[in-house]
Amino acid sequence: MATLVDNRYGKARVRVLRVFRESEQKHNIFDFDCRVLLKGDFSDTYLTGDNSKVVPTDTVKNTIYILAQQETFKSLEEFGIILGKHFIANYSWVSGVEAVMKENVWRRVPVTVGTTNTTKEHDHSFQRDREVHNCTVTSNRGKAPVVVSGIDDLLIMKTTQSGFEGYNKCKYTTLKETKDRVFATVVTANWTYNSLNVDYTLAFEKFKQSVYDIFALTYSKSVQETLYLMAKKAMELCPQIEQVHLSLPNKHAFGFDFARLNLENKNVVFQPVEEPSGLIEGTIKRTNAKL
Amino acid sequence: MATLVDNRYGKARVRVLRVFRESEQKHNIFDFDCRVLLKGDFSDTYLTGDNSKVVPTDTVKNTIYILAQQETFKSLEEFGIILGKHFIANYSWVSGVEAVMKENVWRRVPVTVGTTNTTKEHDHSFQRDREVHNCTVTSNRGKAPVVVSGIDDLLIMKTTQSGFEGYNKCKYTTLKETKDRVFATVVTANWTYNSLNVDYTLAFEKFKQSVYDIFALTYSKSVQETLYLMAKKAMELCPQIEQVHLSLPNKHAFGFDFARLNLENKNVVFQPVEEPSGLIEGTIKRTNAKL
């Protein structure tokens, strides 16, 4: 009466801090949340409770920590590839592995140099930023792994050089046109590559710089236009980026309604609202993309 | 150099409280968060900033409130169908609409009857439950709308009648087998229908009862087995449910390690952990399903 048509399982929210020491005092870190899900010949446990092929999720967790210690990697994308290889190599009935990593972004704290007023970045002390660097590595037996990188929770705002005009009006339209509004958004994006030979950390930095440059340096005619230009710029700055998906909420900050109080609106006070928000999404591909 | 391959936009996190009054005092409510995204001929705004076809997200928001007032509906699935019809009927360049609703579940508060110790449910006073009733209605021009219902944040726990034995052991396995463990999970599920003639509220209740009955009344040999049985039971109780997807984290509550302290473990104290968690997913379809 009930057919199992798809299944996967594994461990989620495995938190790992991996320290790489350049020297006793100079450390580089990866701080991330890892999820590894397995596909394969696992239907027995669903249908009959026969667990003989189930690699316990506890073993999946152990393996993540063991490989994190044993292996050297320069990005979590590389670690995701390592994870996929391991499970496929060691369990013949595993057909596919999805490794999703959310890397917390830290910057070095600035410390005072001697008795001066200048600061420098510290060797092993860090401060968390808001944004998160994501990646998903999908490994299937007999195929090359597929790497998707991404960013989340990058909250940016500009206080001028954004407008919205010339849109469709209908009987349900009350919005006023404007040449000058506050534009705030949380950038959520992911992108694929046209190569397996990528400096993923550099690609992430290039993507972020594309976002900053387009957001700050161009007048925004619509969130949509800004979204497209961000993706286009990222492909220009990073030739390995093949396709970009962006999701940009329009986190509104409306002018306060001073008119109800018979007061002039000087356009300096705004009311940010958490909800509702506009939501603009788009997928942009490199023209003549190889994949 | 950069081709727009996909796009959609709209308003998210529109919060609506709709009151239906059976009488002056007896009220029924829908309290929900609504997201409506449009697809269609919108590439100009992305590529050139020409907004002439853009229905402002503010108009989308207004429309949600207007239709919520104007229309009568017995479930948010029905309201999602109404939303899709409206946008397709009124904007010729819209090809598709996705309406996602997250309905907060409220129950009537119990009030004391007179001077007795008994209580009854109140007519217009409510208390929020934890769980959320979701639905996604996808409407495409010229096609029947597709309704997916779901539940989220239903947190359940059983303190016995769950075990995990007979699983694969390898060099990275440290887990001990057990016939008696705590099993806690947050049920996240969605399901599709084989009919357009559905009492969606009843289907939701039947689904929830299937979860309760399987979880409480059967010994769990694995999270996977319990997942499968929940889906199977839901199809038995509700003939319109055609396919079910379930995602069950295994929210671990480990026994505290009293051995390190040379103390006996009496199996009455557990240490719930937020992370990591197992994660078990499965999709189950009615055998000989029509769709």
Add this chain to the structure above:
Amino acid sequence: MATLVDNRYGKARVRVLRVFRESEQKHNIFDFDCRVLLKGDFSDTYLTGDNSKVVPTDTVKNTIYILAQQETFKSLEEFGIILGKHFIANYSWVSGVEAVMKENVWRRVPVTVGTTNTTKEHDHSFQRDREVHNCTVTSNRGKAPVVVSGIDDLLIMKTTQSGFEGYNKCKYTTLKETKDRVFATVVTANWTYNSLNVDYTLAFEKFKQSVYDIFALTYSKSVQETLYLMAKKAMELCPQIEQVHLSLPNKHAFGFDFARLNLENKNVVFQPVEEPSGLIEGTIKRTNAKL
């Protein structure tokens, strides 16, 4: 140059699940988050890094689990008293202990009885409610412990029988008077007792019932009036409750502004907003209170 004037330390967010078994199948549970902070002769570690008197926070954690297993208790208030006694008895340089517990409230899931349409509460399967039962037990050497009980995250809403009229108007007032509005609030409250001989679980239930009855059964002239009546009712229902502090946000749900669209407002659609909210607080004491 810098004097340490106050200090305390301990372990926070210790999660405990304690199962009490009435029989093999019938279980009662306490699921809580516990924080224990110590005061005493601890200044050396602050001033010089001499840790010789520091009871490690890890030991504090171990102790919580050990006492949870070893002791029998009928409420977390009782467990908080046990914790305080232990630290004061075992560490001569500890002068005071604050134990704060946040208990997750679970209800038994309803399971189908045989092949009927009726359900009954299950013996060992539970579903989490939203609200949290708090308590803080402050123990000082040589004094009786002070118990404060509380509730948090109890979200309630009524869709009529609430108004707000006759308030002060000034040049900055734009609010319209109303005899019929939606009133939603998250009840946060705590209360003290005039006795050490209290059934804390019963007091919690009585408090909650007072909230329900006043909220549902009386017309609200202001949030303030409702707050006062809730506290008064709790003192009537539970003679051991001596003083009540209530904090009630006014979680607004405004009527949507249909006038801007030249549409009639039928008073059935509301726009709940997360922020801003009113915030009303009050402390009410039993007249002729003993303490």
Add this chain to the structure above:
Amino acid sequence: MATLVDNRYGKARVRVLRVFRESEQKHNIFDFDCRVLLKGDFSDTYLTGDNSKVVPTDTVKNTIYILAQQETFKSLEEFGIILGKHFIANYSWVSGVEAVMKENVWRRVPVTVGTTNTTKEHDHSFQRDREVHNCTVTSNRGKAPVVVSGIDDLLIMKTTQSGFEGYNKCKYTTLKETKDRVFATVVTANWTYNSLNVDYTLAFEKFKQSVYDIFALTYSKSVQETLYLMAKKAMELCPQIEQVHLSLPNKHAFGFDFARLNLENKNVVFQPVEEPSGLIEGTIKRTNAKL
């Protein structure tokens, strides 16, 4: 039977974005959440529902936006003082005002300069940091306002130069001593001033620098010692800071237990845990403080 012993009310979570324009393109911003609570002769509304003295919370909200537009200020501490003055001056029955502000900290986004690889800070585009700058201004009729500044959500971590040794051992102790551990904490602090003539923004920066310098540049013998040194340093760097309260959770990142797997522990992989955490608090006052 029930006496109202204390009360206050007002508006919470009023979100304000105030833009100060140095020029058309160069903007400075204050982005904050504001809560204003009033005390005074308000008992009637609690006791009888007579609202005639109630300044509606909606009016409080309007006032916040009006004063934010009308006034010029260089810090939210100054704006808090302005708010207090207004309510005391305009409503004779208000005796006291508490204004609490949580300021989101933004930094200017770095934008590419021309076609170079260098960046500069942008004039009106910003990126949110994690940390929050708090302040509470308490104004009472006839008295000077009391300003408390603070910081929250400053998450920092060091990967060496932290230990914990020489602590008290008892039968419930299982912790091992260490000279080298990961130390992560979320700094929550507030401080008072010995002057009404303060550059609050500078004081905030000095406080943050004290935290960075002590955390990074000194070996930590205990969280307590580090806490004390941070407060001491802040008083050295900022002569107006009179008293500091710090609350430092010890957000543990334990070494993974490789021994169970018969694997060497190379001290490079750690398991950060959200809960439980140590919690260390202290209040430090300037010796010979004036207040």
